[in-house]
Amino acid sequence: MSIVKAVYEALVKVINFYVLVRDKLSPGWSTKNSSRVKEWKLMAYAFSKSKIGVLGGMIVFVVTLLAIIGPLLAWEPYWEYKVVEDPELWYHPPCIPPWCSGYPLLGTDEWGRDIISLSFYGFRISFVISLFVVFLGAPLGILLGLVAGYKGGLIDEVIMRLTDIFIAFPGLILAIAFASVFPQRIRAFLEANTLLRDFLSFIFGLRPNEYAQLAAILSVWVAMVIVWWPGYARIVRGSVLSVREQPFIEAAKLVGLPTRKILIKHVLPNVLSPILVMMTFDLATATLFAAALSFLGLGPQEPVPELGYLISKAGNFFPERTAHIVLYYGTILLVIALGWNLLGDALRDVLDPRTRRSIEFREGG
Amino acid sequence: MSSPLLEVLDLKVYFRVRGSLFAKVKAVDNVSLKVFKGETLGIVGESGCGKTTLGKTILLLNKPTSGKILFEGLDVVKLKGRKLLEFRRNAQMVFQDPHTSLNPRMTIAETLLEPLREHKVQLNDYEEYLIKEMESVGLGSEHLYRYPHELSGGQKQRVAILRAIILRPKLIVLDEPTSALDVSVQAQILELLRDLQRNHNLTYVFISHDISVVKYMSNRIAVMYLGKIVEIGNSQKLYEKPLHPYSVMLLSSIPIPDPLVSRSRKKVIPQGEPPSPINPPPGCRFHPRCPYTMDICKTKEPPLTEVEPGYYVACWLYAHG
Amino acid sequence: MAESLQDGQVLKVRDLEVKFYTYAGVVNAVSRISFEVYEGEVVALVGETGCGKTVTTRALTRLIEHPGRIENGSALFKRRNNEVVDLLKVPEEVIRDIRGNEIAYVFQDPTSALDPLYTVGTHIVETVTNHRKVKAKEVLRDAIRLLKEVVIPSPELRVKNYPHELSGGMRQRAVIATSLSNSPKLLIADEPTTNLDVTIQAQILELLKNLQAKYKMSLILITHNLGIVAEISDRVYIMYAGKIVEEALTTDLYYKPLHPYTQLLLRSVPNPLKRIEKLESIPGVVPSLINPPPGCRFYPRCPYATDVCRREEPSMIEVEPRHRVACWLYLKR
Ligand SMILES: Nc1ncnc2c1ncn2[C@@H]1O[C@H](COP(=O)(O)OP(=O)(O)OP(=O)(O)O)[C@@H](O)[C@H]1O
Ligand SMILES: Nc1ncnc2c1ncn2[C@@H]1O[C@H](COP(=O)(O)OP(=O)(O)O)[C@@H](O)[C@H]1O
Ligand code: SF4
């Protein structure tokens, strides 16, 4: 009850602050958008009423925060193999204070690296890959879906058959094919473009000289984008088919708007809600999919601490020496996926105006 | 009434039926009519008879299968670019359901600014202009920055009407503009439409299935049945003495808001339902439901015959075969 | 029980109050309304959109959904076995037994009332076997008879049809047949013809009229079409913004309307038989039911409003026999 109120008030504060800034930038903004702001606050309320949504939101918030600052927090560089100095560190089991001291809390991996510190890098990599896949795959799919749905006829037929082909294409095989072809080329490309290389390694939280690994990550990522967009194309096309029959679209045609403007101003905003929900769910799926690809050895290799790869290595001495690793990284992946899924579920209700407006409201939660 | 503002000649609009190669819905079949400057032409008929399709085709929202649409003497069917934009500025439409004819994600101001921007209307102060325009259709300035869902049905329809007249067109097609509204609101909207017509010298094509409303609004009425015009002429005459058997049936099914009259009048309870426009009956399309069917009706289509100056009926009872 | 039913009454509702708790505020959808229905009569419930007609009738069998709540009131109903129950207080099983059986509904949208996965016949069989132990075979024979009764041609074939295979008018006939399957005492028809053509509307109204007489049931007809009211109802309740403002026999209402709202409403429909220069329209809009105006709810739009109207709510008084109105013009102060 108090959580509902606290979350609601926090969100309202954020909204009010945003309104204040916009109003400063262009005076009169707040009066012109008062209804919009009211709707946001209603969304905030509807969201705060959903317990699982709030839980999901918190998880996502923490995960995002860790992904952003993780590599800065990590107290051990992932490329230092401590096991060289102290053989005891080889797959050291968890070391919990009253019973044990002097070793990392949750144990180490085969190179003697603290698995907690290591996971901070992993967060960043998983997060960036999933974000890139979804935020590149979705717009491509949305664009094609919009055009196919709105134009209909031959264009629709061509785009949708293409979509079918890509959906039928097994993502895994595509990724295997890419893993064998792409990494060398991307690597050569990165060697030539140092600026891009530095930028990419910065956002992935890696050392700049990790060409080979960066290339592997990128090829996983390209493979994923390619299998990712068709889903969006399909659902967008479906929604467009119903929106395009709405009288307000006809009214827009009567105004004389060109197709491009009709699509952007009238069609897209009205098909966006299901897409946002799908994107949220997909961030979970993409995280797991990327981990699965590296688990199968298609992603980055030593010393890059990609979560899926770390789990796959732990398979060697499972469960005697590595149960703690599998358990810890497995839990992390699970929690990330759970967070996005819970958030997506709540967003579905929040973004649907009808559900949103029918939520029972009682002052004070 | 000199030259017509709009003239439709032998208009056909056929739609392909999904999942069938040859079947076609003949939504509008060989319709010809004239609309004169400053008048209101009413179009009535049961749902599915092609009223909306006719209205939308006049405004080029549907592609005509064949036929001509002359606006001020110019065939508009093949217009493109600047010329088309010019036509759009002159001919607008108000849709049946105000809840779906406004973009739910745009505020009223955004919706109303769109035509002004697209047609590059230069104004000093858009906001002031919009507020004045809003007042002219009976809306307060406080509604300007609201979303459609925050307005009532009647208020939404006022916005839709304003969007249609904001560029000061010559012709407006009104597709059942009050059938989604309440009676008291309906009266407001009808009065508003009449005032606007007077003030801006507008020409209306008024589509409705509610004959009482059409009669109140129109100078002339066209009765449609299964994609064809079966009777067209002066509204008073048509109402008092309908000629076509279908018009008679249609008129007697209107409930009259007067208990003694409505319970004592002679009523023809309509028989059957309109057949599908995919496979309309041969000959006169009304013959399966008509109480006066003759042999000729089943085989030959009755032509639209002038029975009085400016008054046409398509029925073998009045034509000489 | 303090109140009981008088002779010939089937339903007596007192002080019914329903509220919806929404983000925008508390919607006072129905505010303390009272009405009664006699055996074998047609009562019309008339009012504009959102004035609470549907909510009122749905509340009778407790069909109010979240976030709505029935806050107050009683609804005495005489069951088939002459037992009088308060619909708002009886246990859930009893109300489930009454709903669809002794009180049946016909809703506005025939499409959503029929499940697309089942045939017309299945719908009728389900409705009957929900309430009575009879063999499905027998009911199916009955179903054909019912379809014949609602004038569906070749009923033997139509029982096997799915809803999408029927036209809108046919669907509404099928819904009516379903609602009649248990020979209800009270049929509630919520805008049964609003989505239909005038020609089909005339057919359906004729049908309802005949069936009502034949089955000797009471009919509550919800509509906003004053033409339909004139055509078939015996008595009328006029609702405005969640309240009943006038109650009269149909002829009295049309020729001697008392409430200013009723008077204006009657003048705002075009009567095609008359030559009308200008329609009367009621200025302004229906007030929001969130924080409705205190006093008379019609006050902001009423041409006769006085100061007392703004401050205090007028109560219902009987001005003439069987003609009641809630307006200060008729109340002595
Ligand atoms: N589920 C709901 N949530 C919130 N408010 C509701 C809900 N259902 C009804 N209301 C409100 O209750 C009031 C009465 O609604 P009701 O459906 O009874 O109107 P009505 O008279 O049947 O109108 P109509 O002619 O449109 O059918 C309205 O203000 C409506 O907005
Ligand atoms: N885009 C379309 N595709 C196929 N059939 C259509 C289309 N639009 C209308 N129709 C059909 O054309 C006929 C006339 O429809 P319409 O003009 O909407 O009727 P009205 O407005 O008189 O109710 C109907 O049978 C309808 O189903
Ligand atoms: S032509 Fe024949 S069938 Fe058609 S309306 Fe006239 S009399 Fe009836």
Ligand code: SF4
């Ligand atoms: S009580 Fe007053 S405001 Fe209400 S209807 Fe009567 S006169 Fe008008």
Ligand SMILES: [Mg+2]
């Ligand atoms: Mg139509």
Ligand SMILES: [Mg+2]
């Ligand atoms: Mg209702």
